[in-house]
Structure formats: C-alpha cells, structure tokens
Amino acid sequence: MELKLPIYLDNNATTPMDPRVLEAMLPYFVEKFGNAASRNHSFGWVAEEAVDYAREQVAKLINADPKEIIFTSGATESDNLALKGVFEMYASKGNHIITATTEHKAVLDACKHIEKMGGQVTYLEVNPEGLIDLQELENSITDKTILIALMYGNNEIGVIQPVREISAIARKHGVLFFTDATQAVGKIPVDVQADGIDLMAFSGHKMYGPKGVGALYVRRKNPRVKVTAQMDGGGHERGMRSGTMNVPAIVGLGKACELCMNEMEAEAKRLSVMRDRLENALLELEEAYVNGSKEHRLPHVSNISFKYVEGEGLMMGFNKNIALSSGSACTSASLEPSYVLKALGLGDDLAHSSLRFGLGRFTTDEQIDYTINAIKETVLKLREMSPLWEMFKEGIDLDTIEWAHH
Amino acid sequence: MAYSDKVIDHYSNPKNVGTLDKAKTNVGTGLVGAPECGDVMRLQIEVDEATGLIADAKFKTFGCGSAIASSSLATEWLKGKTVDQALSIDNMDIVEELNLPPVKIHCSVLAEDAIKAAINDYRVKNGMPALELEGAKH
Numbered sequence: 001m002e003l004k005l006p007i008y009l010d011n012n013a014t015t016p017m018d019p020r021v022l023e024a025m026l027p028y029f030v031e032k033f034g035n036a037a038s039r040n041h042s043f044g045w046v047a048e049e050a051v052d053y054a055r056e057q058v059a060k061l062i063n064a065d066p067k068e069i070i071f072t073s074g075a076t077e078s079d080n081l082a083l084k085g086v087f088e089m090y091a092s093k094g095n096h097i098i099t100a101t102t103e104h105k106a107v108l109d110a111c112k113h114i115e116k117m118g119g120q121v122t123y124l125e126v127n128p129e130g131l132i133d134l135q136e137l138e139n140s141i142t143d144k145t146i147l148i149a150l151m152y153g154n155n156e157i158g159v160i161q162p163v164r165e166i167s168a169i170a171r172k173h174g175v176l177f178f179t180d181a182t183q184a185v186g187k188i189p190v191d192v193q194a195d196g197i198d199l200m201a202f203s204g205h206k207m208y209g210p211k212g213v214g215a216l217y218v219r220r221k222n223p224r225v226k227v228t229a230q231m232d233g234g235g236h237e238r239g240m241r242s243g244t245m246n247v248p249a250i251v252g253l254g255k256a257c258e259l260c261m262n263e264m265e266a267e268a269k270r271l272s273v274m275r276d277r278l279e280n281a282l283l284e285l286e287e288a289y290v291n292g293s294k295e296h297r298l299p300h301v302s303n304i305s306f307k308y309v310e311g312e313g314l315m316m317g318f319n320k321n322i323a324l325s326s327g328s329a330c331t332s333a334s335l336e337p338s339y340v341l342k343a344l345g346l347g348d349d350l351a352h353s354s355l356r357f358g359l360g361r362f363t364t365d366e367q368i369d370y371t372i373n374a375i376k377e378t379v380l381k382l383r384e385m386s387p388l389w390e391m392f393k394e395g396i397d398l399d400t401i402e403w404a405h406h
Numbered sequence: 407m408a409y410s411d412k413v414i415d416h417y418s419n420p421k422n423v424g425t426l427d428k429a430k431t432n433v434g435t436g437l438v439g440a441p442e443c444g445d446v447m448r449l450q451i452e453v454d455e456a457t458g459l460i461a462d463a464k465f466k467t468f469g470c471g472s473a474i475a476s477s478s479l480a481t482e483w484l485k486g487k488t489v490d491q492a493l494s495i496d497n498m499d500i501v502e503e504l505n506l507p508p509v510k511i512h513c514s515v516l517a518e519d520a521i522k523a524a525i526n527d528y529r530v531k532n533g534m535p536a537l538e539l540e541g542a543k544h
Contacts, residue, residue: 308468310444316409316417316471328444328470337444348442385423385474387448387466388441403440404519 005321007367011206011360012155012183012301013325017252018208018361024255025210028248036245037236047247054254058215061257062200063191070216070237071250075182078201078216079106081241082178085227086147086199087114090176094144100124100132101343102159103151107180111149120144128345129293130159134169141173152181152190152200156327156340156356157292158301160184167196176225182206182214186260187298188268192217198225204249208361209256213249216241263361271359272299274368278357279304281372285379287392291327291341291354300359303327303341305350308389309382314355317378322371327354349388349398409471410505416475421482424464426450434528436520445469445513447477449520451484451492453528460484460492465520472510476500476517489525493537 008016028050036051038044055066072078087097099111101123111121122140124132132150141148148170153160163179170177178199184190185200186207192200203214218240219225226240233242279302282288287307306314311328327338328351337351346354355375359368383389391398409417428435432453439446446468454461463481467474479500484492500506500514526536 310469310473312444312470313417313468313474316414348444352441352444385420385466386468387437387446388468390425390466398441401437403442403446404438 003366003370007322007371009357009359009363009367009371010323010325011363012158012356012358014205014211015208015360016362017205017210018256018259020259021209021252021255025248025252028251032247034247036247037234047245050247050251051245054250057254057258057261061190061261062185062202062217063193064217065220067238068192068217068220070218070241071245071253072214072216072241073212073246074205074214075104075180075201075203076106078203078214079104079180080110081216081227081230082199082201082218083107083110083114083147083149084230085240086176086178086225087117087119088228089226090146094142094146096120096122096142096144097147097149098122098124098137098140098145099149100126100151100161102126102130102154102156102340103149104155104180104182107149107151124150126343129296130154130157130291130340130344131293131296132161132166134162134165137166138169138173141169141175145173145175147176147178149178149180152179152184153188153298153301154292154340155183156338157303157344158183158298159292160188160296160298162296163195163197167198170198171196176223183298183301186257186264187300189264192219198223199227204253204256207256207260210249210252213246213253215253267361268299271363274363274365275300275302275357275359278302278359278368278372282306282375285376288379289350291344291346291350300363302357303354304357305341305346305354306379307350307353308386308392309379310352311354313382314353314375314378317381318371318374322374325356325358327356328352412504413471413475413506416478416504417471420465420474420478422462422464422478422485423466425466426452426462426464431531432528434524434526434531436523436525436527438519438523439469439516441468445473445516447473447516447520449477449480449517449524451489451524451528453489458488460487460489469513469516470510472504472506472513473516475504476506476513477520479503480517480521484521489528492521492525495521 034043034047036047059066167177176198180201185202198219200217205211291303311326327341341351426433437448452462463484465477467477497514497518
C-alpha cells in the first residue's frame with residue numbers, strides 16, 4: 001500500500017472520526033431531527049429513543065448504569081461540572097479538594113476558580129515517573145475534604161495513575177473520587193465499579209467520535225452522588241445539565257463507545273507493539289529519553305526528549321508530512337514549556353526538546369517506519385547545527401556556563 | 407502557525423553552519439541565549455586583517471526554525487562587511503527579511519545580540535575596548 005502523507009500521530013489532541021460513527025449519526029441531522037425532550041409526538045420519541053440507546057452504549061463501555069450518564073459538550077464541561085458541581089453541592093460538608101499539578105488545564109483552572117470562591121485546593125506533586133504518592137494523598141485529607149480529583153491517563157505523557165488505590169483511600173475517608181478519563185476511556189478498560197469511581201469525565205472526539213460531545217458519569221448508589229447544575233434551564237439530564245440534547249453527536253458518541261468496546265482490546269495490543277517499536281528505534285539515538293513511567297502508561301502514547309535539539313525546530317523538519325506535538329514553549333501561546341514535563345522534574349531544556357506521539361486506530365506500520373526515519377534524520381541534522389551538542393561532545397558541562405537569560 | 411518561505415528555505419538549507427577556531431585572534435565568538443529559554447545561538451566572525459572585512463561567518467543554533475533562519479541570515483549579511491558596518495545590522499531588518507510574526511521577534515533580537523557579542527569578543531581580543539551595548543529591545 002502506498003504511504004499517504006501527511007501522517008497523523010497527534011491522537012491525544014483529537015482523533016479522526018470513524019466512518020462508522022458518521023454513518024450512525026447522519027440520519028439524525030435532517031430526517032430524524034426531533035428534540036429528545038418533545039414528549040408528545042413521534043419526532044421527539046425517535047430522538048429520545050436514539051439518546052437512550054446511546055446512553056446504554058456509553059454506560060456499557062464503562063460498566064455503569066445508563067441513568068448515571070450525563071451528556072455534556074465535552075470533557076472540559078464535564079470537568080467543570082464535576083468540580084464546581086461537587087463544590088457547591090457538598091458545601092455544608094467541606095470545601096477542600098485534592099488534585100495534582102499534572103492535571104489538564106480544565107481541571108486546574110476550575111480548581112483556581114473554586115479557590116477564588118473560597119475553596120481550598122491541595123495540588124499534589126508527582127514523582128519523576130509522573131505518579132502521585134498515595135501516602136501523601138492520604139495525608140492531605142482533612143475533615144473538610146470533599147473530593148479527590150485525579151486524572152486516569154495523562155494527555156502529555158500517557159502515565160496512568162493508580163486509580164484503584166486512590167479510590168480505596170477516598171472510600172476509606174468518605175471522600176468522593178472524580179477522574180478525568182478523557183485519554184483512557186475507549187483506549188484501555190475503564191470500569192467505574194471495579195475502579196471505585198464516583199464521577200468521571202470523558203469526551204467523544206478522543207475516541208473516534210464527534211467533537212462537541214462528552215459525558216460525565218455520576219454515581220447513583222453507594223454512594224448516591226449529586227452535582228449542582230452549572231447552567232440553568234430546562235432541567236435536562238436529571239437536572240444536572242440543562243440544554244437541548246445534541247442528538248446526532250450523542251448518537252455518534254454512543255456508536256464510538258460501542259466500537260471501542262468491541263475493538264479496544266485488540267487495538268491496545270496492536271498499538272502498544274507499534275508504539276514500542278517506534279520508541280525503541282528512536283531511543284537508539286544518543287541522549288534520547290522517555291518522559292514519564294514506561295510501565296504505567298497508555299498503550300498508544302510516547303513522550304520523548306531529544307537532548308540538545310529544540311522541539312519546535314525539530315518538528316519543522318517534518319511537520320509537512322508528520323503531525324505531532326511538542327512540549328516546547330515555542331509551540332504554545334504562553335512561551336512556557338510544558339508544565340507537565342516540568343512537574344516530572346525535567347529541566348526547561350529537556351522540556352523544550354520533547355515530542356509527543358499519540359498513535360491511533362488508523363496508524364499503520366508503514367507510517368511508523370516513515371516517522372522513525374524522518375525523526376532520526378532531523379535530530380541528527382539539527383544536532384550538527386546545535387552549539388549545545390558540540391559542547392556536549394567536547395565534554396563541556398552546560399550547567400557551568402553562565403547563560404544570558406532573556 | 408505557518409512559516410514564511412524564507413524561514414523554510416534557511417531552515418532547510420542553512421547557510422554557514424559550522425565552527426571557526428575561537429583561539430585565533432582574528433575570530434570573534436558570540437554565544438547568547440539559554441537552553442532553558444529554548445534558544446541558544448553561537449555566531450562567529452573571522453576578520454581579514456589586511457582589508458578589515460569580515461571574511462567568514464559561521465553559526466550554530468539550538469532553537470526553533472525562526473531562530474535557525476535568523477542566525478543563518480545574519481551570517482550571510484555579515485560576510486564582506488567591515489566590523490563597524492556589521493554593528494549596524496538591526497533586528498528589525500531580520501524580522502522584515504524573514505517575515506517573522508510578533509511571537510518570533512525574540513529570535514531576531516537574539517541574532518542581533520549574537521552579532522554584537524561576536525564583535526565585542528573580537529574587539530577585546532585585539533586590544534579595543536568592548537562597546538557598551540544597549541542591547542536590542544527585549
């Protein structure tokens with residue numbers, strides 16, 4: 001098969017939609033356009049039936065009851081609803097939330113907002129592997145703690161937190177456990193019962209479904225969890241999320257979940273073999289390092305720093321043909337390198353030198369071969385151009401140089 | 407963000423990558439930037455003592471495509487100029503030539519700083535006082 005360019009290896013940012021998902025959605029735009037809340041005619045019934053079916057498909061993937069699924073516009077909304085909703089709902093019980101420094105911005109910024117509203121937030125540090133310390137977590141719990149918010153799998157490094165141990169600690173202290181599982185659901189088995197999850201955010205477009213739709217799982221028994229709605233309106237979704245149901249997108253999310261349910265196991269195996277092949281080939285380069293735990297990691301993710309070359313400069317060597325992302329500051333609006341990589345204890349220089357690979361359902365072996373060659377070639381070329389590489393090769397300790405900081 | 411054709415050209419075919427012998431008295435070396443900031447440029451000039459002209463210029467840069475292009479362009483502009491003429495290269499000339507967007511202006515600033523640092527190194531080596539550099543606007 002001829003290799004088609006460009007190659008997409010940024011599946012942590014978003015995934016292409018599976019054509020089977022599109023097919024499932026299409027009837028719900030023009031033909032079956034009803035409002036799922038229209039209770040007294042067939043247009044509404046058809047839409048409601050479609051939403052109910054999707055709710056079952058979603059629930060099945062995570063071993064939940066369909067009634068525990070709240071449809072939202074995506075993981076950012078789900079994160080906000082979980083955090084702010086719990087903070088408001090359980091205000092009489094306490095005001096303290098525990099999270100970690102490597103969480104997604106949607107969680108961190110919602111926590112910042114909660115602090116402004118009078119909440120207390122503890123931000124746990126992570127070790128160089130990217131994992132939180134369970135003892136530190138337990139020690140951080142006070143009689144005011146209402147929620148532990150820790151992500152399932154990290155979006156930048158793919159590191160998977162010890163979810164079951166975390167939920168056991170939460171249970172022991174009568175604290176709710178919320179997890180942002182946007183990168184994990186549909187990629188690895190996520191089971192809200194076995195994992196002891198009380199609230200969980202996830203999104204359609206990270207699992208080959210459409211953008212603009214996601215869900216919040218809210219446990220209904222042992223314990224029964226409630227969140228205060230963050231938007232006022234018609235009282236949809238058991239009063240927790242008002243707004244007319246986005247029926248085609250919800251149908252798409254349902255179908256995406258069904259496909260993941262059927263294909264995830266084989267897919268995770270296929271991708272981890274491919275990811276390891278990519279990673280091992282790139283680690284043949286000198287001074288290349290994997291960021292975060294290799295053991296506790298999503299099967300399709302790899303984050304590698306190539307010392308002495310800068311990430312954006314590196315990507316420029318192949319970004320016409322390969323789509324990737326970097327922890328380099330130059331790729332972000334803030335000019336700050338990745339806070340996740342810095343939280344692992346990486347120096348800014350290594351954070352600037354990182355590439356993130358996110359493999360997906362449509363990644364092929366040919367694409368991986370091409371990527372290995374293109375990246376190796378560019379790293380070698382840029383190192384020939386790098387004053388830092390030359391100094392390193394001359395045995396100069398870069399830490400002893402007084403750099404002029406801008 | 408898309409790069410300009412000129413940045414892509416300098417990145418793909420950089421001019422004057424390399425190292426001059428920094429021990430020679432007619433070679434001036436400027437090393438600016440910091441690894442933590444994601445940009446380090448080393449720019450070197452070799453002055454022909456008979457003519458006073460910059461006979462050769464080389465660079466090595468750790469940085470994004472715009473930083474590489476800025477230093478590559480700077481070495482091209484330096485060759486054939488007198489040291490005094492070289493001092494007049496302004497970072498905004500680089501911005502204009504390469505069509506750098508606002509977020510990449512610091513790359514041109516770094517290139518100007520590197521030129522001035524190399525010239526000062528050359529001056530000091532040859533018994534001239536270092537110039538008081540106001541530095542480009544950061």
